[in-house]
Amino acid sequence: FFFFLTLSAEPVDVLKALEFHNSPEGVTRTAGFCTNRRNSKGSDVAYRVSKTAQLSAPTKQLYPGGGFPEDFSILMTVKPKKGIQSFLLSIYNEQGIQQVGVEVGRSPVFLFEDQNGKPAPEDYPLFRTVNIADGKWHRVAISVEKKSVTMIVDCNKKTTKPLDRSDKTVVDTNGITVFGTRILDEEVFEVQINYGQMELSYFVLSEMLNAEIKEKGERVLLEDLVHFPVLFVVSGRELLFLSFCLILRYLRYLEELIRKICVV
Known part of the structure; x- marks a missing residue:
């Protein structure tokens, strides 16, 4: 190419x-x-x-x-x-x-x-x-x-x-x-928040979080991530569900952060 x-x-x-x-x-x-x-x-x-x-x-x-x-x-x-x-x-x-x-x-x-x-x-x-x-x-x-x-x-x-x-x-x-590829529709995160339901690919979400971490450094706090545009909870009653098929094998620290806020 x-x-x-x-x-x-x-x-x-x-x-x-x-x-x-x-x-x-x-x-x-x-x-x-x-x-x-x-x-x-x-x-x-x-x-x-x-x-x-x-x-x-x-x-x-x-x-x-x-x-x-x-x-x-x-x-x-x-x-x-x-x-x-x-x-x-x-x-x-x-x-x-x-x-x-x-x-x-x-x-x-x-x-x-x-x-x-x-x-x-x-x-x-x-x-x-x-x-x-x-x-x-x-x-x-x-x-x-x-x-x-x-x-x-x-x-x-x-x-x-x-x-x-x-x-x-x-x-x-x-x-x-x-x-070289396209993100598959069935490989998605389902995010439920107060204004409806969004669907995000595990690949999109991981890459966007990765970019945020690179900007803030590896010691980025969990509370920094939950206010990221695609990962936030607006009140105690709002539910955040992250259903995923795959997690990127690299970036162990990212996997740990996702594991803390995900319900598999």
Whole structure:
């Protein structure tokens, strides 16, 4: 994969931000798109991402310059396995709702949901005439402008779809960005508070708590965490239920904190 997210005059190298160059678990270096590029030694460098990879970061870490712009472009060079249909990039807001997603496959999907829940899932742009899951390298550009999204494949195949979003959209940068997968709906925390019920993936919650701990230091107090936006109790009668399937194996101190406030 080669991956860039262009938000303004300065593009964001997502692979660099997620430290692919340090070969995290589930990521291996391999030959890239061009095996003998002129004026360079050897082939391009690419990364193979396996199912065991857990690649994520607080969205603010990737885009420290400010808010997520209304119009943006995503540029990537990818070689998906033949016949695959899976999410390459997912951006979740602070409540664990996926707001931006790129699904590659035989019929790529661009997922976008603004602060008003628009567009509806059935209206997500689906590019039926595009197949990038054929086992070959493809250069793909996705451009979002106003109420349309355009996908350009290999510099020549151009397809534009309507994007029924609000006039002034907001993508929350207080959540996390996940690469190479999508958080499964059935693997969730159920949080009951006075204004209703939220569902948060164990992965979203753990990563957000991890970011909070890193900011405050490892000696963060439990009372600091219970006032975190997705973990708080407003009165003695309010119930906080954290039902989870998995806990991240790393960060032992985080596991201990979660264990104190969870009912399994």
